[in-house]
Amino acid sequence: MSTNEESGISRRGFLAISSATLGGVMLxxxxxxxxxxxxxxxxxxASKQVRWGLLIDTDKCATGCDDCVKACATENGxxxxxxxxxxxxxxxxxxxxDGRSGRTHSVPVMCQHCERPPCVAVCPTGASFKRADGxxxxxxxxxxxxxxxxxxCPYKARSIVFQDxxxxxxxxxxxxxxxxxxxxxxHRVDQDRQPACVEACAKAGHNAMTFGNxxxxxxxxxxxxxxxxxxxxxxxxxxxxxxxxQGL
Amino acid sequence: MHWLTHPILAxxxxxxxxxxxxxxxxxxxxxxxxxxxxxxxxxxxxxxxDRVPKPDIIIDKPGQCVEDTATMRRxxxxxxxxxxDLTVREGVRTRQYSLKGCIECHAxxxxxxxxxxxxxxxxxxxxxxxxxxxxxxxxxxPKPASEPKS
Numbered sequence: 001m002s003t004n005e006e007s008g009i010s011r012r013g014f015l016a017i018s019s020a021t022l023g024g025v026m027l028x029x030x031x032x033x034x035x036x037x038x039x040x041x042x043x044x045x046a047s048k049q050v051r052w053g054l055l056i057d058t059d060k061c062a063t064g065c066d067d068c069v070k071a072c073a074t075e076n077g078x079x080x081x082x083x084x085x086x087x088x089x090x091x092x093x094x095x096x097x098d099g100r101s102g103r104t105h106s107v108p109v110m111c112q113h114c115e116r117p118p119c120v121a122v123c124p125t126g127a128s129f130k131r132a133d134g135x136x137x138x139x140x141x142x143x144x145x146x147x148x149x150x151x152x153c154p155y156k157a158r159s160i161v162f163q164d165x166x167x168x169x170x171x172x173x174x175x176x177x178x179x180x181x182x183x184x185x186x187h188r189v190d191q192d193r194q195p196a197c198v199e200a201c202a203k204a205g206h207n208a209m210t211f212g213n214x215x216x217x218x219x220x221x222x223x224x225x226x227x228x229x230x231x232x233x234x235x236x237x238x239x240x241x242x243x244x245x246q247g248l
Numbered sequence: 249m250h251w252l253t254h255p256i257l258a259x260x261x262x263x264x265x266x267x268x269x270x271x272x273x274x275x276x277x278x279x280x281x282x283x284x285x286x287x288x289x290x291x292x293x294x295x296x297x298d299r300v301p302k303p304d305i306i307i308d309k310p311g312q313c314v315e316d317t318a319t320m321r322r323x324x325x326x327x328x329x330x331x332x333d334l335t336v337r338e339g340v341r342t343r344q345y346s347l348k349g350c351i352e353c354h355a356x357x358x359x360x361x362x363x364x365x366x367x368x369x370x371x372x373x374x375x376x377x378x379x380x381x382x383x384x385x386x387x388x389x390p391k392p393a394s395e396p397k398s
Contacts, residue, residue, distance in 0.1 A: 046339035131339060139336050140385055168387045170348055175385030190339050 053214040053242035060208035071200030077169040088159035111157040111182035112241030119149035303375035
């Protein structure tokens, strides 16, 4: 009998523990054998340790490309109802031009997932809320469709659904009379996947969008926000949005 | 059906002599009539119970649900309500008490939905006359198998 077994740890158990520990140890800065603490099991609630964010590189975002908008619509089951002025809009492309220099930007704008969201502050029923990990959502079960949040949002990020909705996606319930907006594809994020817009942007080869945990210093988004000059839209409002823009 | 047109009730009515002047009948006759009425009514009520329509509950995938049948019948709205708050507000995505879990198991193999006249949810809710709000927003069909499971 080995000494390990006497102390209550078998040789096999010891090996298992040591390999698991080694797997979590960083091999080099930012490089790990096993990504630790990124995966959340379904039983686990969203954590305050995480702050989901987006970084949009406006130099890489292509003028005229709306792959992110299309991907969002497909993922979330947003269909054209023939009323373009009132259809729900979770993400849109905005073309900017500096009047003096003539420099142009093309940027996607969606819910900015503020740390201090005005849409939450004004909601009379508590339907508009911020999840522990920073994702701002509408609980349709309590939304009464009053649209206060739509007026409070400085980014025009929310829409109300005017038409009956049929054939919804099983993971994205939507219906008439409720306000809605970008959810950062929360159903994907909860499974450690990227939002649909980010995936589509990478697929098109632009790689203008980076999604990740702003609170994790090892994440690509946190490192890029620390390294490059980034800005937030209407930073003067001090809402601390989770969506950062680079090169704006 | 009017009670007088019911064959058994009408017979009992005639036998008890309720339509005649009660003074013409002795107490004994009336008692006998009453006993006969009760004897005839008991099977009549039993027959009546069988005539009450029951909802068609079609279970395509027999087996054990997440709780026993009695608990599910009485408690499923509370389970769903509790689960929906956990999922929407906290991001807990366990499947045991989720609406998606219900639909995946209970959707009809014919229509692929829990709605429709014989759909698992709608057949019972129609019968009990309880409004079914879930599917104004939620999909009544499970995710097609071709798409990645979530």
